[in-house]
Amino acid sequence: MAIKWNDLKHKSSPEIRAELKREADAELERIGFHKLRQARQQTQVAIAERLNIAQGAVSRMERQSDFLLSTLREYVGALGGQLELRVVFPDGDFVIETLAPAAKKRLMTWIELEKAIRLDLLSRGLKVPRLRLAALNKLGELLGRVFPEFPTNPATLLSIGKTTVSMKLARINDTGALNDAELSVLNCIFKRLEARSLTVGTRREETSLKLGLPPVIDENSAVLILGTLPGDEALRRGQYYANNNNQFWRILSEVYGESVEDDYSQRLEFLRRNRLALWDVLRGAERRGSSDSEIKNPVVNDFKDILETYIELKVIVFNGVDAHRRFLRSLHGAGSDLARTALQLIVLPSTSSAPGKYVVPFEEKVVRWGILRTL
Numbered sequence: 001m002a003i004k005w006n007d008l009k010h011k012s013s014p015e016i017r018a019e020l021k022r023e024a025d026a027e028l029e030r031i032g033f034h035k036l037r038q039a040r041q042q043t044q045v046a047i048a049e050r051l052n053i054a055q056g057a058v059s060r061m062e063r064q065s066d067f068l069l070s071t072l073r074e075y076v077g078a079l080g081g082q083l084e085l086r087v088v089f090p091d092g093d094f095v096i097e098t099l100a101p102a103a104k105k106r107l108m109t110w111i112e113l114e115k116a117i118r119l120d121l122l123s124r125g126l127k128v129p130r131l132r133l134a135a136l137n138k139l140g141e142l143l144g145r146v147f148p149e150f151p152t153n154p155a156t157l158l159s160i161g162k163t164t165v166s167m168k169l170a171r172i173n174d175t176g177a178l179n180d181a182e183l184s185v186l187n188c189i190f191k192r193l194e195a196r197s198l199t200v201g202t203r204r205e206e207t208s209l210k211l212g213l214p215p216v217i218d219e220n221s222a223v224l225i226l227g228t229l230p231g232d233e234a235l236r237r238g239q240y241y242a243n244n245n246n247q248f249w250r251i252l253s254e255v256y257g258e259s260v261e262d263d264y265s266q267r268l269e270f271l272r273r274n275r276l277a278l279w280d281v282l283r284g285a286e287r288r289g290s291s292d293s294e295i296k297n298p299v300v301n302d303f304k305d306i307l308e309t310y311i312e313l314k315v316i317v318f319n320g321v322d323a324h325r326r327f328l329r330s331l332h333g334a335g336s337d338l339a340r341t342a343l344q345l346i347v348l349p350s351t352s353s354a355p356g357k358y359v360v361p362f363e364e365k366v367v368r369w370g371i372l373r374t375l
Contacts, residue, residue, distance in 0.1 A: 036075075036076070037062070044058040047075070047079070109151065110152075110154050113154050117185070119284055134181070135182040139169070143157075146165075154189070157189070158190075158193050162187075209285075212230055212280045212282060212283055213230055213239075213280070215277060215279035216268060219310060223275060223313070224277045224279060224313050224317070225317045226279055227278075227280045229280050229281075229284070239267075247351045251369050252270070256270075277313070280323075281326045282300060285299065292320075300327075321350070344375075348365075
């Protein structure tokens with residue numbers, strides 16, 4: 001026969017009930033559901049609306065001392081974050097699985113598809129990319145006029161067929177036909193539509209377009225530190241090395257013997273004071289998550305302009321082997337211009353704490369990054 005908790009609770013002595021309450025309260029304080037919500041400046045009402053539950057249910061959730069991972073995942077998702085399951089060892093951390101909130105299936109829009117194709121065109125190293133980019137803009141306009149559902153659901157083209165689409169576009173085009181650049185871009189559109197599932201944010205399709213941050217630099221900067229592409233947390237917050245798992249700011253604090261505050265404005269002041277500039281090798285790329293190994297269709301930044309503008313720059317420091325490799329491989333013509341300058345190129349260990357082929361202990365990173373003090 002099942003025993004009800006209320007019956008058992010009332011039979012317990014006041015001392016036992018008090019002890020149980022203290023333990024539950026301590027566990028809740030440690031978990032800190034309400035602390036997460038308050039840190040994100042969210043109310044229980046707002047969370048309830050996003051989860052489509054009553055406000056009282058959110059209140060009960062925050063008071064629970066035991067819960068499912070799925071419950072925590074949904075709660076964190078309602079706060080705008082994602083939950084990771086991380087195993088911590090003395091020599092490094094490992095993410096077992098990203099516990100992202102289950103997203104509602106939706107179709108890729110033309111805006112998202114156009115961004116992906118634009119990035120693809122830029123990554124090809126075309127001699128005259130502006131012709132294809134102009135064709136991309138023109139086709140977007142024509143397709144929207146001929147096919148009303150196209151802007152919100154480009155996949156409708158697949159049921160019509162490329163030949164029919166091409167003929168209909170030609171009829172309303174100013175020239176009465178599609179030129180070579182427009183036909184080439186139309187092929188790109190259909191290849192994209194045919195090659196992948198057009199759902200965004202599901203477990204099957206998590207790759208998305210990531211655009212980097214503007215450089216942190218001024219006229220007195222002497223050393224330019226280049227990463228590969230900011231991680232998702234850095235992009236979300238608009239701050240370089242915002243993920244606490246990245247050791248960048250800790251290493252610089254050790255190297256220069258001064259505290260680097262968590263406040264980003266103080267971090268920028270630290271960089272300015274030490275004549276350091278930050279940027280990345282890539283302007284953008286398609287990437288799943290934050291790992292450099294997941295980067296596809298990268299587009300390199302324009303270093304020629306920044307080096308001509310900030311003449312005090314004498315050294316480029318690469319935050320990791322991958323940043324240096326992509327810099328040399330992807331820079332194309334600009335690489336020869338850099339080769340003729342007096343710039344010194346230095347490769348240092350990645351400040352990422354993620355496991356990898358070139359990972360070195362934190363203490364060794366501090367020693368090797370100490371070269372900054374001599375530049």
